[in-house]
Amino acid sequence: MLNPFSRSHPPTRPLISAADLSFILDTFDQAVLLIDKKSHKIVSANPKLMELTAYTRNELVGMDSSGILRGDLDSIRTMRSRPKEDTLPRLELITRHQQIVAVAVRVQPLSENHSWALIILEEVNLRKTRQASDSLIADLLNRQLLALASTTRESDPEEALGQVLEIGGKLLPESSLAIYVGRGQNPSLRQIKTSGGDVGIFPTEIAPPNLNRLLQPSIWRRGERAIVTMIHQSARAAGFSYLASAPIEESELHDEQKAWLGIILAGGKSPPPENALQLLNILAGFAGAIIHNNVLLTNLRKRLADSESRLSTGVAVQENIKDGMMIISPEMEIQALNPAAELILGYAGTEVIGLSVDNVIIGSDRLMPALRRALHGDPTPSLGHIHLHRRDGSSFPADLQINPILDDGSVAGELIFIQDLSENEQIRLRSQQLEQRALLGEVTAVFAHEVRNPINNINMALQLLERALDKDDPEQERIQNMKEDCQRLTTLMDSVLTFSRTGNYVFAPVNVKQLLQQILKRWGPRFKKVNIQTHLQASNDLPDVLGDSRGLEQVFTNIISNAVEAMQDTGGAFAVKLSTAKFPSGKPFVQVDLSDTGPGIPAENQEKIFEPFFTTNPHGTGLGLAISKQIITAHRGNITLTSFPGGTTFHIQLPAAIPPERMTP
Numbered sequence: 001m002l003n004p005f006s007r008s009h010p011p012t013r014p015l016i017s018a019a020d021l022s023f024i025l026d027t028f029d030q031a032v033l034l035i036d037k038k039s040h041k042i043v044s045a046n047p048k049l050m051e052l053t054a055y056t057r058n059e060l061v062g063m064d065s066s067g068i069l070r071g072d073l074d075s076i077r078t079m080r081s082r083p084k085e086d087t088l089p090r091l092e093l094i095t096r097h098q099q100i101v102a103v104a105v106r107v108q109p110l111s112e113n114h115s116w117a118l119i120i121l122e123e124v125n126l127r128k129t130r131q132a133s134d135s136l137i138a139d140l141l142n143r144q145l146l147a148l149a150s151t152t153r154e155s156d157p158e159e160a161l162g163q164v165l166e167i168g169g170k171l172l173p174e175s176s177l178a179i180y181v182g183r184g185q186n187p188s189l190r191q192i193k194t195s196g197g198d199v200g201i202f203p204t205e206i207a208p209p210n211l212n213r214l215l216q217p218s219i220w221r222r223g224e225r226a227i228v229t230m231i232h233q234s235a236r237a238a239g240f241s242y243l244a245s246a247p248i249e250e251s252e253l254h255d256e257q258k259a260w261l262g263i264i265l266a267g268g269k270s271p272p273p274e275n276a277l278q279l280l281n282i283l284a285g286f287a288g289a290i291i292h293n294n295v296l297l298t299n300l301r302k303r304l305a306d307s308e309s310r311l312s313t314g315v316a317v318q319e320n321i322k323d324g325m326m327i328i329s330p331e332m333e334i335q336a337l338n339p340a341a342e343l344i345l346g347y348a349g350t351e352v353i354g355l356s357v358d359n360v361i362i363g364s365d366r367l368m369p370a371l372r373r374a375l376h377g378d379p380t381p382s383l384g385h386i387h388l389h390r391r392d393g394s395s396f397p398a399d400l401q402i403n404p405i406l407d408d409g410s411v412a413g414e415l416i417f418i419q420d421l422s423e424n425e426q427i428r429l430r431s432q433q434l435e436q437r438a439l440l441g442e443v444t445a446v447f448a449h450e451v452r453n454p455i456n457n458i459n460m461a462l463q464l465l466e467r468a469l470d471k472d473d474p475e476q477e478r479i480q481n482m483k484e485d486c487q488r489l490t491t492l493m494d495s496v497l498t499f500s501r502t503g504n505y506v507f508a509p510v511n512v513k514q515l516l517q518q519i520l521k522r523w524g525p526r527f528k529k530v531n532i533q534t535h536l537q538a539s540n541d542l543p544d545v546l547g548d549s550r551g552l553e554q555v556f557t558n559i560i561s562n563a564v565e566a567m568q569d570t571g572g573a574f575a576v577k578l579s580t581a582k583f584p585s586g587k588p589f590v591q592v593d594l595s596d597t598g599p600g601i602p603a604e605n606q607e608k609i610f611e612p613f614f615t616t617n618p619h620g621t622g623l624g625l626a627i628s629k630q631i632i633t634a635h636r637g638n639i640t641l642t643s644f645p646g647g648t649t650f651h652i653q654l655p656a657a658i659p660p661e662r663m664t665p
Helices: 018-025 047-053 073-077 130-151 157-171 230-237 276-320 339-345 367-375 422-468 475-500 512-522 524-529 549-567 624-634
Strands: 031-036 042-045 090-094 100-109 116-123 176-182 189-195 218-221 242-249 260-268 324-328 334-337 386-389 395-407 410-420 508-510 532-538 545-547 572-582 588-596 638-644 647-655
Touching (some): 018 042, 031 047, 047 116, 157 176, 157 189, 157 276, 176 276, 218 276, 260 276, 339 410, 367 395, 422 475, 508 549, 512 524, 512 532, 512 588, 524 532, 545 549, 545 647, 549 572, 549 588, 549 624, 549 647
Antiparallel strands (some): 031 042, 031 116, 176 189, 176 260, 218 242, 242 260, 324 334, 324 410, 386 395, 572 588, 588 647, 638 647
16 A cells, blocks of 8 residues: 655655545545644544544544544654554544444654644444443433433323333334233233334233233243243244343332232344343333323322312302301301302402401301300201391391311311391291281271172262252252262272282283383373473393283382372473392392482381372372282382482382393392
């Protein structure tokens, strides 16, 4: 081979250019670098070196030699004599892909005065030693441990096991892997994931007779006596060089009581690494952690779903129960209350949380003793009929039930149920009134029958007397007055009979807006005559009310008639407003407000306005508003008024004919 490095005539300048040297370097069989000893820069390289490092020549030229060579470069660069073959310095060659190749190095200076030197690199072929095996384990811990650890956090267990097999394929090159897991009470193991090129030899299921030989880590190599299992027979028939198996056990701290979950297999046609079984055991450990975590997560999700179901059921009961409910801490402070309790007491939950219960439930001296008894585990089924006060100061009858909340035998709090007896009291009073009115109706019917006959006889006699006398007779005026008195008595008896009757009402859904529109239309001519302007305002989602249309028409007609009479001399306005709201019990109702701009009702008369026979009109019977109140009461509603000089408003509340959940207050 041509030797361009002869030193017989030391030159004072380069005998050859870098381009010419590059051409010569291409003829070398070994990898060769041309470097500048002063700057440590690479001047040129041959194709063998480019093949070994995966760099191009242009990339290498100008690069610092320490970028691809690791070791004692300075001692090599200054070497003057050629070392013996077995004492060649060893360096590490770093490739483009950061792989490390051990190389033996020889240095050949071009001349004593020349700054260039030739470095010849020869790759060192090392045998598989225990040191290489340890290096592979270190590679697992350094490069793959984080990847394996991340698989245990994967939400999909099959995806996580697939990642374990993918990492196993990197640690066991040219190998096929499979994972088998038990399912339920089935004694067989079912294949759930495979990886590699020859996974077809692995069966979809491993029957119990083959499992006993797989309970311990084992590895079979070609040439050894085969383990008598279906899988090993298939591996030998497929030409595998080895087949390793490791049991997948539950990931627990107690090694003695681990549960057996499945197995992981690895095999291939290439010889296995010496640490193949050790690597497979590591993979099996992570697979066990994934399966165990999935079981724990599944059970946790089930318990969480059960808890959420019980919680949602409890919340639904709490939200929809008609009685008020309060949770009290052992320190007698309010921790929670349901919507019914908010309606009954008139407080918002955010206002009373953390307050002492005796600052909210006011009106009974029996409450605190019962709460103290509950702290000792003694419930109070009923405090009896007591009167409590709402936030606005109004009183209402109620019954309280107090129960201790037990947690592992100790009292963790108290539960108070509040039953508002106002509606029951109203029903009792209404029943009593109906009984009295029924009796009054029977007496009045007899009285009216006995009285109306004499009145009719008197009226007929007056008519005969009127005809018998001349029209100019002065007694004609007295006869007319007596006839008018008879008519007034007849009208009064009709009103009395109407008031005394219990009423045979037919309840059905009634559109209050349409009913009032019809009534106002009929009264239109009268309104126009006395110069009264009318207004009707109603919300769009107004529900029907459950009522008797004829009875409600009589109520509205009575109020309109009184308003017209109050404004007939001055004129004015009559307004009707319809809206929705809820009773304290939570039941929806329709609010009807009828307002006029009349002179108003004096304060001393407002409390008597609904009493029978009370009237300030000399021509009235005093039964119109009393009958109206009776009809509204029969409809399970309320009627009140607000009056001041210059106006009067009647407020009527009628129960809605729809379920509460469809109500938009």
